[in-house]
Amino acid sequence: MIKIKLADPSSSEVLALLGRVTYVESHGHFIEDKNDLAKYLETAFSVKKITEDINDQKNIFYIIYVDDLPVGYAKMILNATHENVPSKNTGCLERIYILNDFIPMKLGIKLLTYIEERAKEFALDFIWLSVYIKNNRAIRFYQKNNFKNVGELNFLVNGKNYENRVLSKKI
Numbered sequence: 151m152i153k154i155k156l157a158d159p160s161s162s163e164v165l166a167l168l169g170r171v172t173y174v175e176s177h178g179h180f181i182e183d184k185n186d187l188a189k190y191l192e193t194a195f196s197v198k199k200i201t202e203d204i205n206d207q208k209n210i211f212y213i214i215y216v217d218d219l220p221v222g223y224a225k226m227i228l229n230a231t232h233e234n235v236p237s238k239n240t241g242c243l244e245r246i247y248i249l250n251d252f253i254p255m256k257l258g259i260k261l262l263t264y265i266e267e268r269a270k271e272f273a274l275d276f277i278w279l280s281v282y283i284k285n286n287r288a289i290r291f292y293q294k295n296n297f298k299n300v301g302e303l304n305f306l307v308n309g310k311n312y313e314n315r316v317l318s319k320k321i
Contacts (some may be wrong), residue, residue, distance in 0.1 A: 152257065154264045157211035157223070162201040164220050165211060165249050169195035172222065172247030180284055187309040210268070214248070214261050222248035227305045228272060234301035235318045237275035244279070262295060278318035280305060292317050 170191050181187040193199065201297050203209050208229060214222045223245070227263060230242035243265060248257045269277050281288045297317035305312045 151217060151258060152255075153215045153218075154212050154261060155215065155312055157204060157213050159201055159204050161211065161213060162197050162204060164213065165204070165223055166195050166197045166200045168213070168220060168247065168249070169200065169245070172249055175250045176247060176285070176288070177282065180282060180312070181307055183204050183308075183310070186310060190307045212261065212264065212268075214257055214264075215250070216252060216255065216257070221252040222246075222257055222261060224265055226265060226268070226277075228274075230278075232301070232303075232316060232318070233276050234316055235276050235278045240276045240278055240318075241269055241272065241274045243277050243278065246279075258291060259295065266319075266321060274321050276318050276320055278316060280288075280314035280316050283313050283315055289317075290317065 173191065173195065174187070178187055187317070196295060203225070204211055208227055210226045210228065212224045213220050224243065225245040227242040227244050231238055231240055232242070246258065246261060248261070266277065278300070279292070282305065297319045299315055300318045301316040303314050303316055305314045
């Protein structure tokens with residue numbers, strides 16, 4: 151059985167672990183210096199950082215479960231604008247990650263659909279996100295789900311720049 155639940159501070163350890171594992175699975179091979187990767191993981195996915203993020207009211211985390219096993223998550227930031235998105239009433243889908251072993255179950259689309267439904271409840275006009283330009287699987291996923299390329303931004307991993315596309319979708 152597949153369930154999606156709103157995360158709360160008691161979920162911080164699960165989110166930190168899911169974040170580390172899914173980030174390495176989806177992006178680890180793109181980062182040449184593995185020391186940079188290790189430092190980024192410690193900074194972005196420490197239990198302390200996740201707890202801070204989850205306690206920030208503009209951040210919303212959702213965890214997707216298969217038979218009560220947490221296998222992925224999403225993080226949306228409310229009222230996060232981008233200069234190339236034609237509305238101030240937007241949300242940034244900062245993360246949406248599924249463990250590789252569960253990707254064939256099409257959980258990404260289930261989680262994305264759920265997030266879009268929540269975005270409507272928050273009366274958002276658009277959702278936007280960034281995706282690494284070499285992450286072709288993710289780019290295809292978002293394009294298939296009606297996200298449009300609206301620009302670029304730079305994502306830093308320990309000072310090294312990784313060019314990302316900015317994609318948005320009208321809700």
